[in-house]
Amino acid sequence: xxxxxxxxxxxxxxxxxxxxxxxxxxxxxxxxxxxxxxxxxxxxxxxxxxxxxxxxxxxxxxxxxxxxxxxxxxxxxxxxxxxxxxxxxxxxxxxxxxxxxxxxxxxxxxxxxxxxxxxxxxxxxxxxxxxxxxxxxxxxxxxxxxxxxxxxxxxxxxxxxxxxxxxxxxxxxxxxxxxxxxxxxxxxxxxxxxxxxxxxxxxxxxxxxxxxxxxxxxxxxxxxxxxxxxxxxxxxxxxxxxxxxxxxxxxxxxxxxxxxxxxxxxxxxxxxxxxxxxxxxxxxxxxxxxxxxxxxxxxxxxxxxxxxxxxxxxxxxxxxxxxxxxxxxxxxxxxxxxxxxxxxxxxxxxxxxxxxxxxxxxxxxxxxxxxxxxxxxxxxxxxxxxxxxxxxxxxxxxxxxxxxxxxxxxxxxxxxxxxxxxxxxxxxxxxxxxxxxxxxxxxxxxxxxxx
Ligand SMILES: *Cc1c(COP(=O)(O)O)cnc(C)c1O
Numbered sequence: 001x002x003x004x005x006x007x008x009x010x011x012x013x014x015x016x017x018x019x020x021x022x023x024x025x026x027x028x029x030x031x032x033x034x035x036x037x038x039x040x041x042x043x044x045x046x047x048x049x050x051x052x053x054x055x056x057x058x059x060x061x062x063x064x065x066x067x068x069x070x071x072x073x074x075x076x077x078x079x080x081x082x083x084x085x086x087x088x089x090x091x092x093x094x095x096x097x098x099x100x101x102x103x104x105x106x107x108x109x110x111x112x113x114x115x116x117x118x119x120x121x122x123x124x125x126x127x128x129x130x131x132x133x134x135x136x137x138x139x140x141x142x143x144x145x146x147x148x149x150x151x152x153x154x155x156x157x158x159x160x161x162x163x164x165x166x167x168x169x170x171x172x173x174x175x176x177x178x179x180x181x182x183x184x185x186x187x188x189x190x191x192x193x194x195x196x197x198x199x200x201x202x203x204x205x206x207x208x209x210x211x212x213x214x215x216x217x218x219x220x221x222x223x224x225x226x227x228x229x230x231x232x233x234x235x236x237x238x239x240x241x242x243x244x245x246x247x248x249x250x251x252x253x254x255x256x257x258x259x260x261x262x263x264x265x266x267x268x269x270x271x272x273x274x275x276x277x278x279x280x281x282x283x284x285x286x287x288x289x290x291x292x293x294x295x296x297x298x299x300x301x302x303x304x305x306x307x308x309x310x311x312x313x314x315x316x317x318x319x320x321x322x323x324x325x326x327x328x329x330x331x332x333x334x335x336x337x338x339x340x341x342x343x344x345x346x347x348x349x350x351x352x353x354x355x356x357x358x359x360x361x362x363x364x365x366x367x368x369x370x371x372x373x374x375x376x377x378x379x380x381x382x383x384x385x386x387x388x389x390x391x392x393x394x395x396x397x398x399x400x401x402x403x404x405x406x407x408x409x410x411x412x413x414x415x416x417x418x419x420x421x422x423x424x425x426x427x428x429x430x431x432x433x434x435x436x437x438x439x440x441x442x443x444x445x446x447x448x449x450x451x
Contacts, residue, residue, distance in 0.1 A: 010389055013334075013366055030363065031388050034356045034397040038422045042320045042358040042395055045420065050434060051395075052321030052340045054419040056402060058096055060316035062424065065100045068308060071280035075288040078303040082126050084258050085111040087309030087403050088317075092421055092431035094118050097312075105258075105307040109136040112145075126255070126307070128174065128216070130154075130188060137161055141169045148216045148255070149173045150189055155200060162209040172214035172255065173200050177235050179228040185220045192235050201239065205247050212249065215239055218257025218307065222266065226278050229256060230286035237294030240302065250297070255305035256287055262314035264351045264400045280311075310403035317402025319345065320358065323394045324373055334368045336387070338396060341372030341379045344416055345401060346408040348381050355381065358395035361388035374413050406432075415440070 035042055038057050045053055065081070072079040082105035083097035089111060094104070095118060104115035107129030115125050122143030130150040132140070134157055140147050141158070142165055149155050149171055158169050174189030175197045190197040204212045215236045219228060236254050243249045260283050265273040291304065324337040342348050355370065368387040372379035381398075390396065409416060415435040420428050 008391070010362060010364065013364065013389075031361060031365065032356050033360060034358055034399070037318050037320070037397070039426050040422055040428060042397060045320055045428070046322065046395060048428070049418045049420050049430065052319050052338075052344070052417050054344075054401070054406065054417060055318040055320060056093065056419065056421045056431070057316045057318070058421055058423045061093070061096050061313060062100060064312050064315065065097070065102070068280045068306070068312065071284040072288070072304065072306065075284050076291070076304050077301060080253070080303055080305050082124075082255075082305060082307050083312075084307050084309030085114065086407055087258075088313050088406050089114055090406055090419065090431055091118055092429070093313070093406075107131075109133060112136060112140065116143075126216075126305070128218070128307075134161065137169075138165060141165045142167050144170060146213065147171045148189075148214075149200070149204075152200065155203065159207050159209055162207075169210045170213050171204060171210050172212070172216045172251075172253075173197060173204070174216045174218065175236060175239070177217065177219070177232060179219050179231040181220055181223060181225065181228045185218075188218070189216070192239075197239060198242065201243060202246075205243070205249060212243070212251065214251050214253040214255055214302070214305070216255040216257065216305075219259055221259045221310065222261045223259045224261050224276065224278065226282040226286040229283055230290045232256065233287045233290035234294060237291050237296055241295045244297065250300045251302055253303040253305050254291060255307065258307045258309045258311075260308050260311035262310045262400060262403060264314055264347070264353070267350055267352055269352070277311075313402040314400045315402065317400065317405065319398040319401055321396055321398070323390045323392055323396065325392055326390075329369070334366050335371055336368055336390060337371045337373060338381060339373050340381060340398060341374040341414070342376075342381070343372075343374060343379075343412040343414065344405065344409045345372070345381065345398070346405055346410070347401065347403070351400075352382065352385075353401065354399040355385070355387075356397050356399065357388060357390055358397050361390065364389060376413070411435070411440070 037055050038059055082103040083094060084105045086107055103124040104120045105126045106112045106115050112127055122145050125145040127140050127145050128148045137157055138161055144167055162169050175192050176186045176189045177192035178184055190200045204210050217232050217236060219232050240251050261277045263274040263277045319340050321339045324339055326336050329335050365386045365388050368385055370382040372381055418430050418434045419432040421431045422428055
């Protein structure tokens with residue numbers, strides 16, 4: 001005779017009825033439950049790799065890359081992706097993008113060396129950012145990498161280095177501009193409206209020492225209006241046309257940077273991000289219309305570079321974990337403590353991350369605050385969420401955590417967990433091991449007199 005598990009006791013609660021926020025499908029009535037990620041059981045992942053654990057879906061990464069390629073290559077003849085290293089620079093993750101044909105987009109000497117160590121051809125590395133040392137620049141020049149100049153001091157460094165380098169520097173400038181998005185990101189690159197960008201381009205052309213190959217912009221991040229990209233692409237196209245007119249010089253590419261929104265929901269947003277985030281088609285339409293309809297010579301259309309970060313990887317990342325405790329706050333409000341803290345979920349400072357139970361739950365929900373495990377007041381995963389009653393030891397899954405968390409996380413109070421990749425065949429691989437006390441003290445030194 002099959003024995004039936006005893007039903008779990010659930011404490012009764014009295015709820016004040018309050019109108020919730022609806023999405024475009026109306027009020028959801030049942031909480032989604034995530035028991036598997038790419039057909040791998042959440043309980044198996046936790047048993048094998050510990051709790052919490054980051055899980056990355058290779059299938060989702062590859063599918064998302066094909067989506068963006070489809071959107072852009074059907075509208076424009078020459079498109080090249082460059083993986084934004086700072087969004088997630090775990091080597092295994094970078095290799096997936098490189099195997100899909102992406103170049104590397106780096107913003108520091110450290111990231112530059114990482115791309116080289118990953119086997120990226122130096123002439124397929126785009127070097128952005130305000131902090132490039134003379135040594136970094138010299139290396140990038142001699143390697144034939146693409147250097148996107150951020151400010152005049154960097155331009156003068158490159159001009160002076162070019163007197164002794166073996167290769168002619170291949171450069172573009174980063175342009176910032178008014179695209180209707182405020183606050184304007186004007187701290188990077190040269191401004192379009194005040195003439196600084198045009199001034200920099202003239203200096204580069206007249207120096208005769210540098211090869212001006214492209215124009216770059218990165219207008220911001222999590223940009224919800226595709227039209228802003230249309231404005232930016234028009235302004236870069238206009239600079240390209242002026243260069244052609246004045247110097248008879250044709251640039252090879254226009255780089256539109258990153259910044260497409262992912263499906264995460266920003267704090268304070270009225271509607272969920274999955275309903276409001278523009279599609280790749282909408283971004284592609286705005287950008288390619290602007291370039292195609294410009295005065296750029298149709299015989300010499302520049303390649304369109306994209307440095308998309310968060311929109312390509314956010315959905316591929318999950319955290320699976322375990323409930324540590326439930327408790328009532330002084331005012332009676334329910335709070336739940338989970339084993340994922342803001343130390344490993346940096347993006348919880350600006351996103352309302354989606355969190356789901358990993359096993360069947362009752363339909364009772366209660367307004368809940370979800371705390372992380374850190375002994376720190378601001379360790380909050382969700383300040384207010386209508387959530388079912390999970391017990392100590394129950395599991396949960398956080399969704400869309402692939403972007404920035406595995407690079408911006410911080411070592412604080414506790415050790416960071418395993419990161420596991422599920423490959424396209426459903427096999428699991430550790431791609432970064434959990435930290436140990438030995439990892440933590442590896443770089444420490446205790447002076448003799450304190451031993
Ligand atoms: C961060 C960054 C990106 C990627 O931005 P997303 O918003 O993640 O798409 C691309 N280009 C540059 C220069 C960046 O600094």
